[in-house]
Amino acid sequence: MTIATRILNGEILTPEEAYTLFTDETLDTMTMVHEAYQLRKHYYGHKVKLNMILNAKSGICSEDCGYCGQSREIKEKQRYALIPENQITEGAKVAAENEIGTYCIVMSGRGPSDKEVDHITASVERIKAEHPQLKICACLGLANDKQAAKLKAAGVDRYNHNLNTSENYHEEVVTTHTYQNRVDTIETMKAHNISPCSGVICGMGETDQDIIDMAFALRNIDADSIPVNFLHPIKGTKFGNMNQLTPMRCLRILALFRLINPTKEIRIAGGREVNLRSLQATALMVANSIFVGDYLITGGQPNQLDYDMIKDLGYEIDYGHTDKVVKAK
Ligand code: SF4
Secondary structure: OOHHHHHHOOOOOOHHHHHHHHHOOOOOHHHHHHHHHHHHHHHHOOEEEEEEEEEEEEOOOOOOOOOOOOOOOOOOOOOEOOOOHHHHHHHHHHHHHOOOOEEEEEEOOOOOOHHHHHHHHHHHHHHHHHOOOOEEEEEOOOOOHHHHHHHHHHOOOEEEOOOEOOOOOHHHHOOOOOHHHHHHHHHHHHHOOOEEEOOEEEOOOOOHHHHHHHHHHHHHHOOOEEEEEEOOOOOOOOOOOOOOOOHHHHHHHHHHHHHHOOOOEEEEOOOHHHHHHHHHHHHOOOOOEEEOOOOOOOOOOOHHHHHHHHHHOOOEEEOOOOOOOOOOO
């Protein structure tokens, strides 16, 4: 019986089994992609979800995340305070015009002030009135219970807060907040019935075991949406000279995440273009979601290339959420 058939029959790979699969050099990556594709096809057919990022506040951050060009450690960076409501709602209009399903409003910083949350919620209320079909994801950093309640009341559908890396490797990535801080924010959002989006950044010096641990941590936290970022090294950051990824390794990582989180929205996130290069379309046979447009402070490819890729694959854009519709066996 194939791995995909076993998973479709309700089996869950054990961490040991996943490690063996991931590291077995005699198992070629395309075989893993093929197994993962069976699951992608079963749960998502030929649909692709599109997301668009708005960097609503940039730089000015107290934290020391080793991958981030907005960290306090970086001198040269794009800095601005929280942009006016009109600019946030204008971004939503652009998203709606570009067939985007989820508009992601992102703020730099450890976490939002109450005043910033009020600014975001006022913007979200306007967006929901103007574009009711557009799903809103907020990514504002560490947030508390009261802030989560306000976001939910304003109509925020989803909250992104990445685990980023494994619990073991976390201190190598950031020292100004803990792995548990991140888990707590995700749990706070879940408690307010906000769909949890949480993912990782691969290529920061983590081991194969760390990657297995991340995939299972996200399964355990029950993230509805899993952005898998591939490090796009930014000059001056701790990981600015890191060069650990190849397109085939990125594919293998995505396949692994699909095998461990078969029913979840798996998004090829930041670093897609520079790390997967010509294998982006192959990666969409495993993942079912991408960002269209630019990332926070790095550029994406022109939108049309993404729409062409989807069409060339014979895929179609999916506007809806399937959160909690498809249950893991
Ligand atoms: S990832 Fe967020 S919290 Fe970390 S340095 Fe960048 S902006 Fe600050």
